Amino acid sequence: MFKVIEKEMIVPNLYLLTVQAPDIAEQIQAGQFIILRSHDDAERIPLSVADWNREEGTLTMIFMVVGDSTSRIAGLNVEDFVPTVVGPLGKPTETKKFGTVICIGGCYGIGSIFPVIRALNEKGNKVITILEARSNFLLYWEDKLKSYSEKIIIITRDGSSGQKGHIKRLSKILQEKAIKPDRIFVNGCTFLLSKTSLELSHFKVPIIVSLNPIMIDGTGMCGVCRVTVDGSTKFACVDGPDFDGRVVDWEELLKRRKQYLNEEAVLVHHSGCGR
Amino acid sequence: MGKLDLNRREMPKQPSHIRRRNFNEVALGYTPELAIAEAQRCLQCKKPICIDGCPVEIDIPGFIKCIADGDFAGSIRILKDKNCLPAVCGRVCPQEEQCEELCILNKKGAPVAIGRLERFAAYWETTQDKIEMPEIAPSTGNKVAIIGSGPAGITVAGDLIKLGHEVTMYEALHEPGGVLVYGIPEFRLPKAVVRRELSYIQKLGVKLITNFVVGKTKSVDQLLKKYDVIFIGTGAGLPWFMEIPGENLNGAYSANEYLTRMNLMKGFQFPRSSTPIKKHKNVAVIGGGNVAMDCARTALRLGADNSYIIYRRSEKELPARLEEYENAVEEGVIFHFLTLPIKLIGDENGWLKEIECLRMKLGELDSSGRRRPIPIKGSEFIMPMDAYIVAIGNSPNPIIPETTSGLEIGRRGNIVTDENGKTSKDRVWAGGDIVTGAATVILAMGAGRKAALSMHEYLSK
Ligand SMILES: Cc1cc2nc3c(=O)[nH]c(=O)nc-3n(C[C@H](O)[C@H](O)[C@H](O)COP(=O)(O)OP(=O)(O)OC[C@H]3O[C@@H](n4cnc5c(N)ncnc54)[C@H](O)[C@@H]3O)c2cc1C
Ligand SMILES: Cc1cc2nc3c(=O)[nH]c(=O)nc-3n(C[C@H](O)[C@H](O)[C@H](O)COP(=O)(O)OP(=O)(O)OC[C@H]3O[C@@H](n4cnc5c(N)ncnc54)[C@H](O)[C@@H]3O)c2cc1C
Ligand code: SF4
Ligand code: FES
Numbered sequence A: 001m002f003k004v005i006e007k008e009m010i011v012p013n014l015y016l017l018t019v020q021a022p023d024i025a026e027q028i029q030a031g032q033f034i035i036l037r038s039h040d041d042a043e044r045i046p047l048s049v050a051d052w053n054r055e056e057g058t059l060t061m062i063f064m065v066v067g068d069s070t071s072r073i074a075g076l077n078v079e080d081f082v083p084t085v086v087g088p089l090g091k092p093t094e095t096k097k098f099g100t101v102i103c104i105g106g107c108y109g110i111g112s113i114f115p116v117i118r119a120l121n122e123k124g125n126k127v128i129t130i131l132e133a134r135s136n137f138l139l140y141w142e143d144k145l146k147s148y149s150e151k152i153i154i155i156t157r158d159g160s161s162g163q164k165g166h167i168k169r170l171s172k173i174l175q176e177k178a179i180k181p182d183r184i185f186v187n188g189c190t191f192l193l194s195k196t197s198l199e200l201s202h203f204k205v206p207i208i209v210s211l212n213p214i215m216i217d218g219t220g221m222c223g224v225c226r227v228t229v230d231g232s233t234k235f236a237c238v239d240g241p242d243f244d245g246r247v248v249d250w251e252e253l254l255k256r257r258k259q260y261l262n263e264e265a266v267l268v269h270h271s272g273c274g275r
Numbered sequence B: 001m002g003k004l005d006l007n008r009r010e011m012p013k014q015p016s017h018i019r020r021r022n023f024n025e026v027a028l029g030y031t032p033e034l035a036i037a038e039a040q041r042c043l044q045c046k047k048p049i050c051i052d053g054c055p056v057e058i059d060i061p062g063f064i065k066c067i068a069d070g071d072f073a074g075s076i077r078i079l080k081d082k083n084c085l086p087a088v089c090g091r092v093c094p095q096e097e098q099c100e101e102l103c104i105l106n107k108k109g110a111p112v113a114i115g116r117l118e119r120f121a122a123y124w125e126t127t128q129d130k131i132e133m134p135e136i137a138p139s140t141g142n143k144v145a146i147i148g149s150g151p152a153g154i155t156v157a158g159d160l161i162k163l164g165h166e167v168t169m170y171e172a173l174h175e176p177g178g179v180l181v182y183g184i185p186e187f188r189l190p191k192a193v194v195r196r197e198l199s200y201i202q203k204l205g206v207k208l209i210t211n212f213v214v215g216k217t218k219s220v221d222q223l224l225k226k227y228d229v230i231f232i233g234t235g236a237g238l239p240w241f242m243e244i245p246g247e248n249l250n251g252a253y254s255a256n257e258y259l260t261r262m263n264l265m266k267g268f269q270f271p272r273s274s275t276p277i278k279k280h281k282n283v284a285v286i287g288g289g290n291v292a293m294d295c296a297r298t299a300l301r302l303g304a305d306n307s308y309i310i311y312r313r314s315e316k317e318l319p320a321r322l323e324e325y326e327n328a329v330e331e332g333v334i335f336h337f338l339t340l341p342i343k344l345i346g347d348e349n350g351w352l353k354e355i356e357c358l359r360m361k362l363g364e365l366d367s368s369g370r371r372r373p374i375p376i377k378g379s380e381f382i383m384p385m386d387a388y389i390v391a392i393g394n395s396p397n398p399i400i401p402e403t404t405s406g407l408e409i410g411r412r413g414n415i416v417t418d419e420n421g422k423t424s425k426d427r428v429w430a431g432g433d434i435v436t437g438a439a440t441v442i443l444a445m446g447a448g449r450k451a452a453l454s455m456h457e458y459l460s461k
Helices: A022-027 A068-074 A108-112 A114-122 A142-146 A167-176 A190-199 A250-256 B032-039 B049-053 B060-068 B072-082 B086-092 B104-108 B114-126 B151-162 B191-203 B255-262 B290-301 B322-331 B399-403 B441-460
Strands: A002-011 A014-020 A033-037 A045-048 A051-053 A058-064 A084-089 A100-106 A126-133 A151-156 A183-187 A207-210 A226-229 A232-235 A242-244 B143-147 B166-170 B207-209 B229-232 B252-254 B282-286 B306-310 B334-336 B339-346 B352-365 B371-375 B381-384 B387-390 B428-430
Touching: A002 A058, A014 A068, A014 A108, A022 A058, A022 A084, A033 A058, A045 A058, A045 A068, A045 A108, A051 A114, A058 A068, A058 A108, A100 A108, A100 A114, A100 A167, A100 A190, A108 A114, A108 A183, A114 A126, A114 A142, A114 A183, A126 A142, A126 A167, A142 A151, A151 A167, A167 A190, A183 A190, A190 A207, A190 A250, A226 A242, A226 A250, B032 B060, B032 B114, B049 B060, B060 B072, B060 B114, B072 B086, B072 B114, B086 B114, B086 B191, B086 B441, B143 B151, B151 B166, B151 B191, B151 B229, B151 B441, B191 B207, B229 B441, B252 B255, B255 B290, B255 B387, B282 B290, B282 B381, B290 B306, B290 B322, B290 B387, B306 B339, B352 B387, B428 B441
Parallel strands: A100 A126, A100 A183, A126 A151, A183 A207, B143 B166, B143 B229, B166 B207, B229 B428, B252 B387, B282 B306, B282 B387, B306 B334
Antiparallel strands: A002 A014, A014 A058, A033 A045, A033 A084, A051 A058, A207 A242, A226 A232, B339 B352, B352 B371, B352 B381
């Protein structure tokens, strides 16, 4: 059993959860995820690890409530115990010195890209962080991200903070500021990942996206997480979750994620990120 | 001696038209009367050749004699001397190609129903209030880690704890038991049976740690700092696909996914348990082994109109246990032999709609000693289908091979060992499907037993 240390709604519909999992906290690296079950008979839910404390043996995740299982996780209280936290799963994000890197986070990805930013910064990269949200009240962790970034650019759809616009605007903004990345990293919902991969492909550098297909075991046993990358089938849980977004078959991935739409009593929710 | 009794007693089962729509165990098991009658057919051969067919060399006439005499406690004692999972093996071993194939009465077409008798004895034990506990040797102070809680790991754990070693078992999933829990369905092997066996070894003192992926949470090399010896029994959990167009359409599954949703995640109780499983109308299962039968029969129980097995060879080559094939036919699974899927066709939303297949014929013998299937040109045809489940095999999971230093790995990703299960790495043994590739429960247990002996020898030096 794994103890819940902290739970908090940080912006509407996005929750922060910290659990005690010392074995995982000792090993975890940027870009990896865990699988959590909130109750017996609950689904196995993959969540990226957004921060950790090796001394205290804790892991922090940021998640969005989109359906039944995430609502049940959101319903946990401090001091509760959850039956499963397993990991660290997936391959760590490759974080050596590339030069100038752009790190883009939207919705839960603002949190989950934090360890990537920190690691890239520690390896001596010039990190330009870009946060994307519908409105300023959906932004969080800006100070935390700032301390490891050379620059932070905020894009909101309603212009309530930073630049007004969509991820489409991003290309122009980067042009205006004469930013030429050597590598791009994106975390967040599939819509953001796919759009960014399209809009920024002209830079001709790898666009590393952290994919989030449906998963069960997370260890390569079931194959439900398969995605087509550069024409061949990969298991996102063991071969990823990071892939070069320029060669991901987005159409297939978006369809595969909808497989259980009818079964899940979907709590209709409009985060504005195109789910 | 009286006349040979060639009346092999049938085991009562749920009627096929009822069981095809429920999840309860198909076999109901012998009554004591039936068991005694069947046991009395055994000739108590001086040279019991049946034992040669048993990978763990159970004293077969010995345990059968006890049943014939009504001494059920005696029979379970003899079984457990060699086999720590008789309730499992009595249900899932392919007896018709092991002990029962060799049984002298098979010459007359009516081998003693050794498997059913084993199942009976194990069942009888569960109806007793108190289970006999074996003697446990005084503590040796040695620490053993076992990775994987399938039949191989369970066997090693049981053997080594009895010898006085301190045993900790690590399991990646949230429930222990390996394929017995996530793969083989309830209607063939009730999960309560597996749970009982696991709680038995825990009562003996085995410590169980679930939700721990060795190679991720900690590596084998890290565990070696804490433990004197390690056994790797991580199975063959990496599913193969056919690698034909359309396999990533919605409605296409690996057998592992389909069965895991159903068994480990209890999909049949959805929405009471929260992992969904689809109810499909027309289901095609590709393959001809136990795994394929399990998927096709699960689909029926979920309410499918038609459940097909598509197998590229003929009925004669089916690798499944005979009993499961017969059960599947009785329940209404439709078999398309000599047929190979070549393409999956989807609709505009990415859902499977049709499968294109090719007819095959049998040619020369291949390296496996079976006749090679050859496609018949121009025989393509299309079947409407909304689910496609691939059950053509698994290879060893690569997580441990990839993260362990100095471990010799074979061509198919398997761990290489000597005949005692010793790997190329100091203080590390392995056995079961991770070494042999997907095989059987009893072979995994046999490998576990050998490794346990060799580990004990090493620890006793
Ligand atoms: C490697 C990985 C890392 C992830 N990290 C995070 C994270 O840090 N924060 C976060 O908020 N989310 C993360 N996700 C997504 C998260 O796992 C899903 O949102 C969650 O499983 C949905 O469960 P649910 O029961 O609440 O919703 P459901 O009721 O199951 O689904 C609601 C809707 O979401 C869709 N959906 C999208 N992705 C998934 C998925 N992976 N599993 C099931 N349904 C999905 C469903 O099709 C459905 O339409 C990650 C996913 C993966 C694979
Ligand atoms: C659907 C199905 C039906 C079958 N039917 C029959 C049958 O009727 N008769 C028969 O004899 N055989 C049958 N088999 C085959 C039989 O189940 C296997 O041969 C047997 O279970 C192998 O045992 P094992 O202990 O080697 O591995 P497994 O049973 O596969 O157990 C391995 C365990 O290790 C765990 N693991 C893997 N990696 C790690 C890791 N890195 N860290 C921690 N834990 C890990 C896995 O989660 C799993 O629980 C069937 C198999 C399937 C899939
Ligand atoms: S070979 Fe058959 S008849 Fe002879 S001892 Fe074995 S089970 Fe009994
Ligand atoms: S989640 Fe099962 S193989 Fe990736």
